[in-house]
Amino acid sequence: MTPEFLVTHSGGFHADELMSSAVLSRLYPAARIVRSRxxxxxxxxxxxxxxDVGGGYDAERNLFDHHQRDAPLRDDGQPFSSFGLVWQHFGKAYLAALSVPQADIETVHAKVDAGFVLPIDLLDNGALSPTVAGPLAGMTLPGLLETLKPVFDQGGPTAETEAFHNALTIARAFLEARVARSAAGxxxxxxxxxxxxxxxQGRVLELPMGMPFRPAVIRAGADHLLFVITPRGxxxxxxGGIAKEAQGFDLRADLPAAWAGLTGEALERASGIPGAEFCHNGRFIAAATTRAAIVAMAERAVIEAEAAGH
Structure with a gap:
């Protein structure tokens, strides 16, 4: 089946049908989005x-609503929005359309579902209160997308549709970026x-380029590693320091206190290392102009960290 139309409701829009539209319009670019009740x-x-409209959920009939009684639930009892339903049925094909390697599709699909789709599902259903973000509640992605709605006393009869398509461009960019990041991980x-x-058994991890490394370090049980070296250009x-946990900012070891907040010649004098260029006052990252200098800084940082019992 190649649909001619992608049908969702008219009126105010939310993140779930925007994201659903992003998935479906990638798979069926020739189909026209129709907003109607x-x-x-x-x-x-x-x-x-x-x-997100239609009063039922029937995948065989290509109907994906979640507002009706006995609305579909995930296996763990959490509610779907239209985005979750569309992601469940079309997400893997969408990832293939974005050229995610076939061997990675299952994993990326699950990661995006857990970290991106599910929060939108929960917020849309009122199962997760926006107030959990406190004063930043309006800065969540669903909140930001809703700020793109036309204000009540401006615009004509096409204002909502125009705003929807403007918001869809932004929603599409965020979803594609999230997929790209998960695949890159x-x-x-x-x-x-x-x-x-x-x-x-060394204490320093050296990477060939900047990349997400913390999940692999923790999963590998490489608790002996204290610092990471990365070229930036x-x-x-x-x-940089390596965090203790998968989430959070506490480091296994800080860079030397004597380096904190110093740059250029002042840092070279404090460290005794030519080419030492910068150390953040928070002691979680430093920079140098050569690999030899950054390796020497790492060696010095390891000596101090081990002396402190790390």
Whole structure:
């Protein structure tokens, strides 16, 4: 089936049908998005996919609503929004359309579902209160997308539709970026595991480029690693701390206190290392102009950290 129409409701829009539209319009770019509550449109048919409207959930009829009684639930009892339903049925095809490697699709699908789709589902259903973000509640992605609605006393009869399509462009960009980041994380895992093996029992992990490394380090049980070296470009190397946990900012060891907040010649004098360029006052990252300098800084940081009992 190749639908001619992607049908969702008219009126105010929310993140769930925007994200559903992003998925479906990628898979069916020739289909026209129709926003309506007219029964003639929201009734399932062979030429359409209906979502976030229609009063039912029937994947075989391409109907994906969640507002009705006995609305569908996830296996753990948490509610779906239309985005979760569309992601469940079309997400893997969407990932393939974005050129995610076939071997990674299952994992990326699950990661995006847990970290991106589910929060939108919960917020849309009132199962997660926006107040959990406190004063930043309006800065959540659903909140930001809703700020793109036209204000009540401006715009004409097409204002809501125009605003919807403007918001859809932004929603699409966020979803594609989240997918790209999840897929990149899998690519990084293999490179980080190779670097952990190369480090052996050393205390410093050296990576060939900037990449997400914390999940692999923790999963590998490489608790002996204290610092990570990464090149950022010609004449620019960094030395950073490694967090204790998968989430949070507490480090296994800080950079030397004598380096905190220093730059250039002042840092070179304090460290005794030519080419030392910068150390953040928070002692979680430092920089140098050469690999030799950053390696020397790492060695000095390890000596001080071990003396402090790390």
């Amino acid at each position: 007219d029964a003639a449109w929201i009734t399932p048919g062979s030429d359409r996919i209906v979502y 899998l690519r990084a895992d293999g490179m980080v595991m190779d670097a952990i093996a190369a480090a052996g 010609e004449g620019d190397w960094t030395l």
